[in-house]
Amino acid sequence: MERWRINLLVLWFGQFFVMGGMTMIIPFLPLYLQEMGMSDPSHLSLWAGMIFAANFVTSFIFQPIWGGLADRYGRKMMLLRSGFGMAIVMVLMGFAQDAWHLLLLRMLNGTISGFVPAAISLVSANTPKERIGFAMGMVQSGGMAGTILGPLLGGLLASTMGYRPIFYLTGVMLFIASLLAAFLVKEDFNKEEAKVQPKVSVFAGLRQLGKIPQLPALFCVTFLIQFALLGPMPQMPLYVQELYGRPEMLAFMAGLVGSVNGFSNMISSPILGRWGDRLGSEKILGVCLIGSAIACIPQALVTNVWQLLISRFFLGIFMGGLLPSVNAIIRQYTPDGMESRAYSFNTSTLSLGNLIGPITGGILTATITIRGLFIVSAVLLLLNVLWVKKTLFRKTTSADKDAG
Structure with a gap:
């Protein structure tokens, strides 16, 4: 099998595990807060919204920074940094004892996230240009499969094994996705050539693009x-x-x-x-x-x-x-x-x-x-x-x- 096809297949499963793991917690997030002792409906709605949004806020800020580092040091490195980092953060969410703990961990998760854009970038850079559309569709398909099954599986497991074990299971899924990428994904990336390129800040890169x-x-x-x-x-x-x-x-x-x-x-x-x-x-x-x-x-x-x-x-x-x-x-x-x-x-x-x-x-x-x-x-x-x-x-x- 051609190398780009192997990468695409592995990253399809990677996207599936990452998106499935990340969305498994969505159906019971307010219920998890109730288990921590929060009972006021107004506070519950406010905190659930803040915790859900926290991931997107920090992700919006930090994604361009990780993107610049990926162009300089390699997409696979950023892929593994994000995957293993999010696996650890997810496990820590299972130990949270207060809404503040969960909020800070969701912010940290958004800060170190980047598996999806790194996967897309790696696929795009290592796929023949005449097959880019197909490859992007396949990557989307893997992520969407995880997005569909994640909440369904999360809701089912929450009713049988409780909330905290699901965070541990999510961490394991993210860890598996990262291991698959570590051993099976090969990147065509010239580190020496990238090192001699001038360093460009986030804002300078945005202006250039x-x-x-x-x-x-x-x-x-x-x-x-x-x-x-x-x-x-x-x-x-x-x-x-x-x-x-x-x-x-x-x-x-x-x-x-x-x-x-x-x-x-x-x-x-x-x-x-x-x-x-x-x-x-x-x-x-x-x-x-x-x-x-x-x-x-x-x-x-x-x-x-x-x-x-x-x-x-x-x-x-x-x-x-x-x-x-x-x-x-x-x-x-x-x-x-x-x-x-x-x-x-x-x-x-x-x-x-x-x-x-x-x-x-x-x-x-x-x-x-x-x-x-x-x-x-x-x-x-x-x-x-x-x-x-x-x-x-x-x-x-x-x-x-x-x-x-």
Whole structure:
């Protein structure tokens, strides 16, 4: 098997273990706080929100720093630093005795995180350019598989073995993912050549990449995608409750609605990535943005939970082509030797979207309801289409004419 295929296979499992482990704790985080002795509902909601967001805040700040170090010392080194570091932090979360302990550990986890962008950067730098779209789709597929199964497995285990052992299990999963990468992933990285490159600060690197107009545009695309798609998520269980209308199996239905788009996303990502290699990732990105916007509209009009399930399944199909296409296009425009930095900046904007989207969605839902929020998401995704057309298609067309 070709080396790039071996790397891709190993990192698929790495993404699966990392995302599965990280999302296993989501279903019971407020319950874990209750076990620590927190009973006031208002305090519980506040602390659960702060602890959930803490990871994204520090990740947004530190990802570009790790990206710069990855370009200088190697992506695999950053991959292992992040994987083994997060494994230790997860185990420590199982020993937390107070909400403050959990908050600080989540902040530390976001600080040392970076397995996902390092994996994406390593795959992009060691994969033939004509197969980048397929590779990005496969990496997305692995992460999405873990994201789907993680909460389901976490909820099941929490009801049988308690909360603390799940943190230990998560640490083991992260440790296994890191071991697989340590022994099986090979990186084509010239350390001597990287050492002679001038040291560039985070801000200088951002300015340097900012001179390539497509890259800031793509960072904005990533932010808007996450902002639009994550905005309605915290309110989804209440929407399911409204549509379902009875208490029996309500938690199961809410979980199914939350994960059904992940299943279709996991299936469609490699397929759309392969089409991107043939037709151009810009075209796949544009089509998937339009499709995602259209798929948001029925979610505002549904009258029962089964219609919502179907709508979200179709949304997941188009979501499968969004971030992999963005990652493939970033590779096209990023200078050699700066891949990790570019992907780290993109991960920072993704974290920002993950943070601001749900907060803004919660505020807007109080005035326009979640149905109105789906319409807002559709409008944002359609505006994103115009942004992509202005910043990417026009540049590509102009470049093609110049080349001709």
